[in-house]
Amino acid sequence: MPIYADELLVSGWGSSSMWLARQNIADMFSEMIPGSTFFKGGSSGAFTDEIAGRLGSIPLLVRVAHSKIVKSGVTRISISNCQRRANFKPFTGTLNGVQGSLSCDASGFIFTREQAGHTVFAPDEYPFISELGNFFKNGIMLLWMGKNDLSSGWSAEDVIARTDASFDFHTPVNKRCLVMGHFVDSTTPDIDRRRDAIYQVNAVHKSKYGELFVDIQQFVTSSEWWRYTGLAPTQEDLKLQARGNKPNSGSRDAGHLDDTGSGAVTAFLKDHIKALGWF
Structure with a gap:
């Protein structure tokens, strides 16, 4: 097993959020690591069974x-x-x-x-x-997987298990693999199974992965969202954030970020990586 990840091999695995942010993330790594290759492994509508299969963590x-x-x-x-x-x-x-x-x-x-x-x-x-997966498992890896499962009634335990298996599939001893948390959609009711499942998965990942967990839910519902997006919040945005929901500003629809929102997540991710001292 290699001690350190190959910095020239970078991959992102997940569903639509990863797919929509793909070019922003690719450009970010290209700036930080000249000559690096970013594999755009996000796929709209993908569930964790398919994502883990494509990655190879659960064939x-x-x-x-x-x-x-x-x-x-x-x-x-x-x-x-x-x-x-x-x-x-x-x-x-x-x-x-x-x-x-x-x-x-x-x-x-x-x-x-x-x-x-x-x-x-x-x-x-x-x-x-x-x-x-065999090609990229020795490099830097981002995992943003499980939102579709949770939105469709699949168990939080299954999402956690498949994410854990995918993290473990990353081979370097000194891990450069980040687990990205999920946000609650703009239209999710205050009392809702999907909200509970997202909170559960995020809490388990945060407890297990510590600094290798990127808390996207906390980010999109905080004042930092407005600093990173450069947008001015509406009263409706602030009400949504107070409820724990993704604001409308920076969104393309209830469940997805627009390019401004994806760019903000990428900038937040970059600062998180810099804080880890990877580069």
Whole structure:
């Protein structure tokens, strides 16, 4: 295991918040670490089962139709630890020794061989080993995963477990892996299961990861939000913050930040990293 992370390999993993902030974060690391590569691993609508599978921290478990990977092209598959979704983002890796990509269509999951070859007998369940995660796991890593799970009724415990597994997948002994917390949406009622789940996940992550946890909920509901965004708060914004909700200013909709908001989060993240003394 390497002692220190490879500073030239930087990746961000998560759902829409990570995707919307991707270019801001890439530019920030490019400024701090000239020559670095930032992998934009956010995917709108992604859940933690898919994110962990793409990262490789919890490989997706695959069964092949008719117990064989065909000589070329598409093989129909099923996956036991990930649900099929319309916006599932394809990624490459290895299935039972065969290189290819995993994707899905209206009928289900698909494995597509990279190169033609012999038919491969595959009677069991096999992990799909992501090549993306193996490439970036020795570098600097950002994890902003779990918001969609919590918004859709999945358990906080599952989000915590998959995030922990993804953090542990980061191999350097001296960790340069940050866990980013979740914010409560603008329209979330004061008494609501989703709010409780977000508070629970954030509290557990903060307790476990300490200075490696970035408290986005605290940031967007504090006066610092206005200093970083440069925006003037409305009375409605201040009421939302007082309730523990994301303000409308700096948002593109109830559940997402706009470019100004994403830029503010990136600047806050940069100051957090500088405070850690990484650079």
